[in-house]
Amino acid sequence: MLTAMEKKRLEKKARQLREHIVEVTFTCGGTHIGGALSQHDILVALYYKLMKIDPKQPDWEDRDRFVLSKGHGGVGHAVVLGDLGFFDAALLDDFNKTGSPFGMHLDRLKVPGVDASTGSLGHGLPLALGMAMGAKLQGRSWHTYCIVGDGECHEGSIWEAAMAAGHYKATNLTVFVDKNRLSLDGPTKDVMNIDPLDGKFEAFGWRVITIDGHDFDSICKAVEDSHAEEERPVVIIANTTKGRGVDFMEGQTAWHYGGLDAEMRDKALASIRRTG
Amino acid sequence: MAKAQGLTWTIDDADHMTQAEIYGEVLTNLGLEDERIVALTADLAGSTKIGKFQKKIPERFFNLGIAEANMIAIASGMAATGLIPVVSTFAVFASLRAAEFVRTDICYQKRNVKIIATHSGTSFGQSGTTHHCTEDLAVMRALSGITVIAPADSFETARAVKAGIEHDGPVYIRIGRGFEPPLHESLDFDYQIGKALRMRDGTDITVIACGVPVLHAVEAADRAKEQGVSVRVLDMHTLKPLDEEAVLEAVMDTRRIITVEDHNVIGGLGSAVSDVIAKSGKGCAVRKLGFQDEFSIVGYPEDLLHRYGLDADGIMGAISDVLKQDFETDEDWEDEI
Ligand SMILES: Cc1ncc(C[n+]2csc(CCOP(=O)(O)OP(=O)(O)O)c2C)c(N)n1
Numbered sequence: 001m002l003t004a005m006e007k008k009r010l011e012k013k014a015r016q017l018r019e020h021i022v023e024v025t026f027t028c029g030g031t032h033i034g035g036a037l038s039q040h041d042i043l044v045a046l047y048y049k050l051m052k053i054d055p056k057q058p059d060w061e062d063r064d065r066f067v068l069s070k071g072h073g074g075v076g077h078a079v080v081l082g083d084l085g086f087f088d089a090a091l092l093d094d095f096n097k098t099g100s101p102f103g104m105h106l107d108r109l110k111v112p113g114v115d116a117s118t119g120s121l122g123h124g125l126p127l128a129l130g131m132a133m134g135a136k137l138q139g140r141s142w143h144t145y146c147i148v149g150d151g152e153c154h155e156g157s158i159w160e161a162a163m164a165a166g167h168y169k170a171t172n173l174t175v176f177v178d179k180n181r182l183s184l185d186g187p188t189k190d191v192m193n194i195d196p197l198d199g200k201f202e203a204f205g206w207r208v209i210t211i212d213g214h215d216f217d218s219i220c221k222a223v224e225d226s227h228a229e230e231e232r233p234v235v236i237i238a239n240t241t242k243g244r245g246v247d248f249m250e251g252q253t254a255w256h257y258g259g260l261d262a263e264m265r266d267k268a269l270a271s272i273r274r275t276g
Numbered sequence: 277m278a279k280a281q282g283l284t285w286t287i288d289d290a291d292h293m294t295q296a297e298i299y300g301e302v303l304t305n306l307g308l309e310d311e312r313i314v315a316l317t318a319d320l321a322g323s324t325k326i327g328k329f330q331k332k333i334p335e336r337f338f339n340l341g342i343a344e345a346n347m348i349a350i351a352s353g354m355a356a357t358g359l360i361p362v363v364s365t366f367a368v369f370a371s372l373r374a375a376e377f378v379r380t381d382i383c384y385q386k387r388n389v390k391i392i393a394t395h396s397g398t399s400f401g402q403s404g405t406t407h408h409c410t411e412d413l414a415v416m417r418a419l420s421g422i423t424v425i426a427p428a429d430s431f432e433t434a435r436a437v438k439a440g441i442e443h444d445g446p447v448y449i450r451i452g453r454g455f456e457p458p459l460h461e462s463l464d465f466d467y468q469i470g471k472a473l474r475m476r477d478g479t480d481i482t483v484i485a486c487g488v489p490v491l492h493a494v495e496a497a498d499r500a501k502e503q504g505v506s507v508r509v510l511d512m513h514t515l516k517p518l519d520e521e522a523v524l525e526a527v528m529d530t531r532r533i534i535t536v537e538d539h540n541v542i543g544g545l546g547s548a549v550s551d552v553i554a555k556s557g558k559g560c561a562v563r564k565l566g567f568q569d570e571f572s573i574v575g576y577p578e579d580l581l582h583r584y585g586l587d588a589d590g591i592m593g594a595i596s597d598v599l600k601q602d603f604e605t606d607e608d609w610e611d612e613i
């Protein structure tokens with residue numbers, strides 16, 4: 001469980017990094033900001049409370065593994081890694097610019113701390129499962145975490161991996177679905193319905209925990225529960241809001257990807273500060 | 277302001293539309309004329325511009341969600357019932373993610389499906405390598421029975437979409453993300469699948485290009501002309517079937533050929549042209565410009581074209597290199613074809 005102090009610390013960190021996501025979006029011309037803001041609190045809980053990592057040793061063998069299967073959220077991941085000191089955060093000023101190590105989708109060979117180069121949807125979950133299976137086979141202690149988009153769950157490869165994880169009882173894998181209910185073209189229920197997501201995962205042999213993906217107590221409790229599970233892989237269906245924290249982006253399909261001018265940036269920052 | 281002229285429709289202001297917008301518009305107009313045309317996408321209606329069809333003809337539009345392989349097979353099934361499915365997603369997903377489905381469900385079974393692949397090459401350069409696609413021409417060329425087209429600008433895209441739909445059989449059309457500067461001034465040019473366009477005539481060297489690099493090749497040819505070098509430029513918009521005659525003419529007339537493509541040099545335009553040269557049995561100096569079997573860095577498309585030598589500067593450099601290149605000529609130097 002989180003202490004009140006810890007929770008406050010996480011909330012403060014999340015706010016500070018949301019601001020940074022807005023800044024990077026402003027300087028680079030455009031990012032997948034909507035989905036970066038919806039996954040954000042999960043990422044902050046993982047990196048600042050839950051995962052066993054060492055920014056000074058990005059390749060430390062026993063570190064927990066993390067795969068951002070919805071790789072377009074790379075801007076949010078990069079901001080976290082930069083803040084933790086995996087690399088010089090000033091490099092983010094050139095995010096997306098020619099010659100920068102950062103594309104919108106992060107490259108594991110260029111960005112320290114990134115365990116898998118994702119961006120093509122539907123790859124990250126099987127990649128993460130492979131890492132979990134590798135740990136088990138070799139008797140290693142690391143835990144593998146993965147964030148999948150809800151639209152991403154359209155991909156057949158997500159369900160191929162889900163079936164395999166159930167089959168191999170990958171209990172050292174914890175998966176979040178960032179369920180913001182929007183994909184690129186609109187609400188998932190209109191584009192291609194994925195519900196009931198919990199019933200689907202259960203049918204594939206998973207334990208399902210459903211939470212508010214912006215509440216740090218719930219996120220941390222769900223992860224603790226996932227560690228205690230001994231029979232099945234665990235998926236945490238995190239109900240989230242696309243664009244969370246920036247009032248004019250919240251729940252808006254149009255903010256899947258976008259840029260900000262100075263005025264919009266100021267409005268976005270003001271909104272983030274207000275909600276904090 | 278150019279008008280794009282169809283049989284019964286016109287598009288105003290074609291010269292201010294991107295390749296993708298034009299194709300969305302042309303496809304919609306064709307769809308209004310022909311009820312067999314159906315449009316499919318995989319959660320990229322907005323980005324690929326096939327969404328224009330959705331707005332006008334929602335009953336014949338299908339969004340399959342983010343499931344490209346599934347979409348290709350469904351399109352094949354629909355074609356089996358007499359429909360003409362046009363599917364659109366990013367090139368990397370159409371040609372690589374769904375490759376085996378394209379091969380087995382569309383090409384092998386000879387299904388009349390049209391694939392319009394957007395964001396090809398490095399046209400979505402900032403996105404990162406997962407979204408670049410410098411392999412699709414190689415993959416598609418290797419699939420038996422599919423026509424492979426890489427238009428140079430939005431006008432050519434309009435012509436290609438129309439010709440592609442009129443063609444009975446699988447077609448792959450590769451376009452950019454948008455913002456491609458126009459090569460042509462209007463739709464008023466001879467366009468035929470499989471027939472290269474001679475954009476500049478020349479006798480010292482031939483540059484054969486496809487896609488956005490054609491414009492750069494033309495610019496290079498004009499700059500070279502000022503220096504007294506006569507450069508022929510072929511816009512090889514169709515990679516398959518390739519205009520072998522145009523290549524052979526270039527071999528005989530100039531004996532020096534440069535190919536330019538926003539693609540890996542393995543398997544794409546350069547390889548296709550080299551095959552013809554090899555078959556000709558004639559001596560010819562060849563330089564293939566493209567990605568030299570490497571993944572591109574991240575960056576703006578125009579910066580990347582420059583960095584990898586695919587813009588006018590890069591082509592100029594290659595021209596002066598290849599002009600200096602020695603090779604053994606044969607006795608039939610003056611041969612006619
Ligand atoms: C295989 C593949 N197809 C299409 C895309 C283009 N694309 C990028 S993000 C996106 C929508 C993703 O929706 P979701 O997983 O719900 O992400 P979120 O809403 O959290 O941003 C699409 C279609 C892609 N990156 N990969």
